[in-house]
Amino acid sequence: MDLLILQIIIGICFLGLVIILFFEKYDYIYYSMLFILIGALITAIFIPEARTIEFYIMTIEWEIIFFMIGLFLIVEVLKEQKIIDEIAMRVVDRYQDNPRKLFYVFCLITTLFASIIAAISIVIIFIPLIITACRKLEINPVPYLLGVSVCINLSATLTPFGSAQNIIISNEFNLDFMWFLVNIFPYFIFTFVLTIILLDKFVLSKEIKKYNISKKEKKSNMKKTIFKDEHIDKKVFNKNIVALFIFFCLLIFSPEIYLAALIGAIIFVSINPIKNKEGKKRMSLNHYLQKIDYKLIYFFICLFIFVGLMQLNGTIAIFEKAIENLSAEDEFILAVLILIITSILSGFLDNTPVTIMFIPIIKILVGLSEFYSNSLLIAFILGINLGGNFLPQGSAADMLILESGRNYELKDLTFKRMFKVGSTFSVLHILIGIGYLALIIFIF
Numbered sequence: 001m002d003l004l005i006l007q008i009i010i011g012i013c014f015l016g017l018v019i020i021l022f023f024e025k026y027d028y029i030y031y032s033m034l035f036i037l038i039g040a041l042i043t044a045i046f047i048p049e050a051r052t053i054e055f056y057i058m059t060i061e062w063e064i065i066f067f068m069i070g071l072f073l074i075v076e077v078l079k080e081q082k083i084i085d086e087i088a089m090r091v092v093d094r095y096q097d098n099p100r101k102l103f104y105v106f107c108l109i110t111t112l113f114a115s116i117i118a119a120i121s122i123v124i125i126f127i128p129l130i131i132t133a134c135r136k137l138e139i140n141p142v143p144y145l146l147g148v149s150v151c152i153n154l155s156a157t158l159t160p161f162g163s164a165q166n167i168i169i170s171n172e173f174n175l176d177f178m179w180f181l182v183n184i185f186p187y188f189i190f191t192f193v194l195t196i197i198l199l200d201k202f203v204l205s206k207e208i209k210k211y212n213i214s215k216k217e218k219k220s221n222m223k224k225t226i227f228k229d230e231h232i233d234k235k236v237f238n239k240n241i242v243a244l245f246i247f248f249c250l251l252i253f254s255p256e257i258y259l260a261a262l263i264g265a266i267i268f269v270s271i272n273p274i275k276n277k278e279g280k281k282r283m284s285l286n287h288y289l290q291k292i293d294y295k296l297i298y299f300f301i302c303l304f305i306f307v308g309l310m311q312l313n314g315t316i317a318i319f320e321k322a323i324e325n326l327s328a329e330d331e332f333i334l335a336v337l338i339l340i341i342t343s344i345l346s347g348f349l350d351n352t353p354v355t356i357m358f359i360p361i362i363k364i365l366v367g368l369s370e371f372y373s374n375s376l377l378i379a380f381i382l383g384i385n386l387g388g389n390f391l392p393q394g395s396a397a398d399m400l401i402l403e404s405g406r407n408y409e410l411k412d413l414t415f416k417r418m419f420k421v422g423s424t425f426s427v428l429h430i431l432i433g434i435g436y437l438a439l440i441i442f443i444f
Contacts, residue, residue: 006046007315013039014306018353021299028295032302043309050312059308060301063171063258068164068297070261074247075121076291077268083240084113084125086232092133099139099211103204106130107147107196111155115162116248119152119397127404139211142405142412143204149389149401149418150195150425156385158188161251164300165355165384170257172359173366173377177252183378187436191429198428203421236272243267303356311360320361324368331372334365335379335437342383343430347390355384375441382433389426392418 013035020031043050078084091109095102106126114122127145134141156163160170160180169175247264254260269288273281310316326337338358345354362380366373388395392402392415405413 002046003313006042006313007310007318009042010039010306010309010313011315014310014353014357017302017306018349021350029298032298036302036305039306039309043313047312050309055308055312056305060304061168061171063256064168064300065297067161067167067258067261068300069292070258070263070265071118071161072292072297073265073285073288074261074268075117076288077265077272078117078240078244079121079125080288080291081236081240081272082232083237083244084122085129086237088126088129089231092129096133096137099137099208100200100204102133103144103147103200104196106144107151107199110148111151111158111192114152114155114397115158116251119156119163119395120400122152123148123397123400123404127401128408131404131408131410137211140207140412141408142410142417143199143207145401145405145410145413146203146418146421147196147199149395149398149422150199151192152397153385153388153395153422153426154188154192154195154429156388157184157382159251161257163385164296164352166381167257168352168355168359169377169381169384172363173373175377183374183440184381187378187382187433191432194432195425195429198425239271240268243271300352300356303353307356307360310357316357316360317364319357320364323361324365331375332438332441335375335441336434338362338365338376339379339383339430339433339437342380343387343390343426346384346387347426350396351384351388354387358384372441375437378440379433379437382430382436386426386429386433389422389429392422398422 017032017035020026020028040050040056049055087109088106091105092102095105110122110126126148130144130148131141134144156166158180160166160175160177243264246267247260250260250264251257254263266285269285270283273283274287276282276284307316323334323337323341326333342354342358358380362376366376388398392398398418402413402415402418
């Protein structure tokens with residue numbers, strides 16, 4: 001009875017930690033500290049293992065924390081040097097006379113970048129540029145934003161470093177780039193191509209027709225100067241593109257993903273010195289460290305501790321047993337259950353806590369001799385990442401796109417429309433995922 005009460009209290013604290021993240025008016029650091037203290041103190045009363053500082057240190061995945069610090073440093077350098085901005089501006093300059101090609105290229109580039117760098121950083125940089133470019137070209141930016149929203153959430157499946165949840169999963173199960181290339185890439189390429197075609201047909205085409213009619217009426221074929229005098233120095237751009245390529249190679253070939261991020265961060269800081277008060281250029285790691293938003297890193301630390309507490313009190317074991325019983329020891333049913341349950345939970349909550357909560361469950365299931373680990377891991381990765389399109393609040397990138405729509409007064413970009421488009425494609429992606437799992441389990 002005491003254990004049940006403990007499980008309920010820890011569960012409530014865990015939900016409180018996740019829910020408070022959605023309310024920016026509240027001090028997240030204060031409430032997360034409060035929930036952690038309540039959970040830890042009550043657990044310590046009933047379970048002796050929770051009374052030592054070593055337990056809390058060991059529950060935190062420090063490789064993930066160091067990877068995120070390195071990655072955030074690289075993102076801050078790229079933002080300050082406006083490297084991603086420059087890529088976006090070059091795309092607009094190149095394809096401004098063909099809105100359909102512009103749509104395809106924007107979706108492709110944001111997808112590729114989001115598979116390497118945090119999706120929310122790509123949204124912060126690309127969305128204002130897309131809106132500005134579309135307005136100057138006199139075309140509705142909403143289809144472009146919806147396309148980016150759907151594709152960015154899909155991109156998270158592509159690489160072991162494509163999303164925070166993939167980083168955690170890859171670290172826990174020792175999945176490298178080649179594993180994703182063999183097991184996830186076939187699903188991704190088919191789904192991405194189909195998604196782009198359907199987005200074009202049902203979201204973009206109507207606006208293209210309006211644009212073509214307007215262009216004929218104005219009888220203008222001259223290219224416009226969209227971003228005059230906003231391009232950065234070519235040398236700065238080229239050396240950062242080379243550094244980005246080196247970073248990508250490090251991510252693929254480095255034995256430890258956190259090492260790749262830290263080496264990459266040092267490279268970017270070294271080639272991008274800043275001016276001091278005397279006007280002299282110097283390398284400054286401290287300058288970029290001060291720019292990082294540590295809220296997400298702190299959030300991860302809190303999540304790791306809570307999942308450690310739930311493992312300690314038996315909550316994780318209850319979930320694992322329930323899922324195993326529902327599957328009736330059938331591998332395909334179990335894989336589909338994992339895909340659907342994680343997708344639904346990721347749609348309503350941020351997918352990171354869902355990932356951290358489910359990892360111990362998947363570890364137990366993967367360890368059972370009657371199941372093939374690859375199919376369960378594929379289902380887990382797809383489910384966690386695809387659920388972000390169900391509801392806008394399931395993805396920080398989607399919420400930021402909605403907020404940008406309000407700030408730029410885009411009347412067509414409403415919660416209802418984003419939900420309609422996002423949920424439709426989310427269901428499609430999950431159905432394709434179920435079909436892909438069937439191929440993996442029954443044929444290959």
